Amino acid sequence: MHDFLAMDGYAAFVWPAYGLTFLVMAGLAVLSRRALRRREAELASLQARVRASRS
Amino acid sequence: MMMLANPARFQRLAAKLQPWTGAAAALLLASGLYYALLASPSDYQQGQTVRIMYVHVPSAWVAMAAYSTMAAGAALGLIWKHPLADLLARAAAPVGACFTFLCLVTGSLWGKPMWGTWWAWDARLTSMLILFFLYLGYMALAGAFDDPARGAKASSILALAGAVNIPIIKFSVDWWNTLHQPASVSRIGMPAIDPAMLLPLMLMSLGFMAFFVTLLLWRVRAELTGAKIRALRTLQLHEEREVR
Numbered sequence: 001m002h003d004f005l006a007m008d009g010y011a012a013f014v015w016p017a018y019g020l021t022f023l024v025m026a027g028l029a030v031l032s033r034r035a036l037r038r039r040e041a042e043l044a045s046l047q048a049r050v051r052a053s054r055s
Numbered sequence: 056m057m058m059l060a061n062p063a064r065f066q067r068l069a070a071k072l073q074p075w076t077g078a079a080a081a082l083l084l085a086s087g088l089y090y091a092l093l094a095s096p097s098d099y100q101q102g103q104t105v106r107i108m109y110v111h112v113p114s115a116w117v118a119m120a121a122y123s124t125m126a127a128g129a130a131l132g133l134i135w136k137h138p139l140a141d142l143l144a145r146a147a148a149p150v151g152a153c154f155t156f157l158c159l160v161t162g163s164l165w166g167k168p169m170w171g172t173w174w175a176w177d178a179r180l181t182s183m184l185i186l187f188f189l190y191l192g193y194m195a196l197a198g199a200f201d202d203p204a205r206g207a208k209a210s211s212i213l214a215l216a217g218a219v220n221i222p223i224i225k226f227s228v229d230w231w232n233t234l235h236q237p238a239s240v241s242r243i244g245m246p247a248i249d250p251a252m253l254l255p256l257m258l259m260s261l262g263f264m265a266f267f268v269t270l271l272l273w274r275v276r277a278e279l280t281g282a283k284i285r286a287l288r289t290l291q292l293h294e295e296r297e298v299r
Binding site: 004007008010013014016017018020021024025028029032033035036039040042043046047050053 | 092093097102103104106107110111114149150153154156157160161164165167168266269270273274276277280281283284287288290291294
């Protein structure tokens with residue numbers, strides 16, 4: 001386990017590369033999904049208001 | 056292609072497709088990570104740093120695929136004024152910028168131990184940096200106008216002009232013989248890479264691509280919903296005016 005984490009002395013280069021890639025990809029996924037959910041909710045409430053004002 | 060031309064149909068299809076591309080991304084990335092970190096050998100020259108390749112190269116491929124998507128959307132938007140095309144270009148840009156950033160940083164983390172420097176003004180590195188600035192310029196320009204249509208037009212022209220950079224990136228390692236190593240996967244004939252390293256590289260690349268498609272579907276759907284909200288707001292304003 002220790003050998004694996006040490007990466008033959010290159011841990012300071014290998015792990016930041018993987019860590020940053022994971023962070024950026026996770027961030028993109030969370031933000032993209034959240035933006036869609038927010039806009040869908042906004043559209044639904046807007047449509048409900050339009051329907052209410054028409055009837 | 057024309058099937059997707061109808062935004063409502065696209066919304067339904069995208070929502071149906073997305074769980075599958077998401078699941079494919081998760082599976083490919085999980086198995087890719089296993090081979091990339093555990094079940095593949097270290098390089099006889101580069102030691103364990105070769106494992107950086109499995110995130111660096113897929114990032115570069117997604118960065119270029121995203122730009123191609125953006126440029127195609129820009130062209131379709133300019134020529135046929137297709138409503139989905141501009142949204143596609145707008146949705147792809149931030150994703151491409153993020154993966155270009157990842158490619159530059161992971162390359163730097165690989166360059167320091169292997170080349171002895173974080174950065175060099177090598178043709179491949181410089182053209183990748185230009186790609187990053189093209190993305191930033193596109194996003195700034197697309198958001199700089201009150202009228203989205205004008206923003207789309209100006210930024211589309213930038214995206215198309217910048218597309219000349221894509222073949223430059225691809226062939227930079229052949230045209231200028233500098234620090235960055237030449238292509239070892241997409242060569243005519245056999246790839247010059249050991250199968251034990253090609254497997255994790257391919258799994259990770261396919262995983263990155265599936266992830267990119269999943270993100271793109273989310274983002275195009277969000278852009279479409281945003282356009283619908285804008286249209287409904289305008290309609291509401293007109294109706295209120297008529298009532299008065």
